[in-house]
Amino acid sequence: MNKTENDNSNKTENDNGVYRLMVDSILDCAIFMLDVDGRVCTWNAGAERIKGYCASEILGLHFSVFYPWEKSRSGRPEQELLAAAAQMRIEDEGWRIRKDGSRFWAHVVITSMQDEAGQLTGFVTLIRDLTERKRTEDELRRSLERFQNVVESAPNMFVMVNRAGRIEMVNLQAERVFGYTRDELIGQPVEMLIPARLRGQHRQDRMSYYANPMARPMGAGRDLHAVKKDGTEFPVEIGLNPVATAGGTMVLAAVVDITDRKAREEALLRSENRFRAAVESAPAAMLMVDPAGKIDLVNCQLERLFGYTRDELLGQSVEMLIPERFRAGHSQFRASFFAEPQQRPMGAGRDLYGLKKDGTEVPVEIGLNPIEMEDGLMVLAAIIDISERRLDEDQIQARLYS
Numbered sequence: 001m002n003k004t005e006n007d008n009s010n011k012t013e014n015d016n017g018v019y020r021l022m023v024d025s026i027l028d029c030a031i032f033m034l035d036v037d038g039r040v041c042t043w044n045a046g047a048e049r050i051k052g053y054c055a056s057e058i059l060g061l062h063f064s065v066f067y068p069w070e071k072s073r074s075g076r077p078e079q080e081l082l083a084a085a086a087q088m089r090i091e092d093e094g095w096r097i098r099k100d101g102s103r104f105w106a107h108v109v110i111t112s113m114q115d116e117a118g119q120l121t122g123f124v125t126l127i128r129d130l131t132e133r134k135r136t137e138d139e140l141r142r143s144l145e146r147f148q149n150v151v152e153s154a155p156n157m158f159v160m161v162n163r164a165g166r167i168e169m170v171n172l173q174a175e176r177v178f179g180y181t182r183d184e185l186i187g188q189p190v191e192m193l194i195p196a197r198l199r200g201q202h203r204q205d206r207m208s209y210y211a212n213p214m215a216r217p218m219g220a221g222r223d224l225h226a227v228k229k230d231g232t233e234f235p236v237e238i239g240l241n242p243v244a245t246a247g248g249t250m251v252l253a254a255v256v257d258i259t260d261r262k263a264r265e266e267a268l269l270r271s272e273n274r275f276r277a278a279v280e281s282a283p284a285a286m287l288m289v290d291p292a293g294k295i296d297l298v299n300c301q302l303e304r305l306f307g308y309t310r311d312e313l314l315g316q317s318v319e320m321l322i323p324e325r326f327r328a329g330h331s332q333f334r335a336s337f338f339a340e341p342q343q344r345p346m347g348a349g350r351d352l353y354g355l356k357k358d359g360t361e362v363p364v365e366i367g368l369n370p371i372e373m374e375d376g377l378m379v380l381a382a383i384i385d386i387s388e389r390r391l392d393e394d395q396i397q398a399r400l401y402s
Contacts (some may be wrong), residue, residue: 030127033113036120038063038081050129052099063125066096067183068103084110085120096127103133140246157255160243165206168250177257179229179272195227206251213242213249226255233263268374275371285383288371289318291338293331296378305385307357323355337379341370354383363390 029045032040039062043055051058051066058065058210065156071077071094084090089111096106109126151158152171157178160169168186175182178193185192190206191199205218218224218238226236237335239254279286287295295318298310306313306321313320318334319327345367353361367382 027252028216030125033123034081034123034125035062036122038077038123041122047127050098050104051096052129057099066127068095068097080108080110080125084112084123088112093130104129104131106130144245151252154254157257159185159190159193159255160252161206161251161253163210163248163250165189165191165203168247174255177228177255184229193226195225195233198225209240209251210249213251215239215241219255234259272374279380282382285385286380286382287309287313287318287321288373288376288378288380289334290376291334291335293318296373297380302383305356305362305383306354312357321354323353323361334379337368337370338377341377341379343367343369354385361384362387 007353026044027049028046031044032047033042035041039060040058043058047058048054062077063213064072067077080090080092089109092108092110094106094108095103096108097103100275107128107130111124111126113121113124115121146167151169155173156173157174158169158171159167159174162168167188167190170182170185174185178185190335191202194202207385216239218240223237226231227233235258237256237258241252241254243250243252279288279297282299282301285304285305286297286299288297290296295313295316298313302313303310319330322330345365352364352366354364355361363386365384365386367384369380371378371380
């Protein structure tokens, strides 16, 4: 051997020594070589730490000892070596076995080695323990499955949207109400569920929400509408919730069809408007009072009788229309009425008086009626000025005793 050949040989040995030192210093990855039959030829410190075997225990054994029994029995180790020999390199993830019999989730890379003639000389195997990652992924998957099961069975519509505004998930109720299948919805812009006239504003609102994502109602104070596949619109209420996913933060929208509620509210409003119109046109003075005694409604006849405008009366205590000497007892009478609400005259057997704005008193008769309003139980009082009747009665009495 000449000097050049000797130098090259020494350099190769030095390089191999450095390589072995580097391999042995790696603790988070099992690195070992197999011969062409799959028997372990080398063993690093990382392999000992991950698999539990020291070199003297494992060298010469077939690498199938690292596989679960059912995989080894089915020929999986040999199949992987054949695939690595044919493809030069394979990657796999799956359960592997430690010396103590415990399982761990492994990421495996097997690379074939060949000599200068192209003949197979063995394999290099790299294995990482990804058990914690696998456990986290499995828990996330189970959590997602539970989440999806809850959402799927919910009576409300649910639509989940990514940052780009694309639909990632819908539930069965959303399919039923909107009239689309989920295959028609997934991946599409969420604006397809919004009337065309509102889509531009919705894109701005969506970007604004992502700037400060939090659980809150959408469009508070505004009437919101959605659109079905057939083009019909319907009123909705929407609650927004940010959801952290593997694909980033998404927005889960809970959508409630409030068509029936809107119809009831509109019917109630029409009924209340008719009621208020009837009170306004009544020939007697009328006012409506809540349980606290606050005036909620008056008609024009009451304005004429007492001399106040309705702006001066609404929201004020009804006691302002009662002479001061009767006020203390009036609140007790009011509480008694609300305890047993029924249509009846007020103050039966007693002389009743009202107090006008100018301070003069007027004798009255009052009929009370409980009224169930949207805000709760109210009392509607019909008030009749009986001044002329009192005057006639006094004149009759004067003649009888003159």
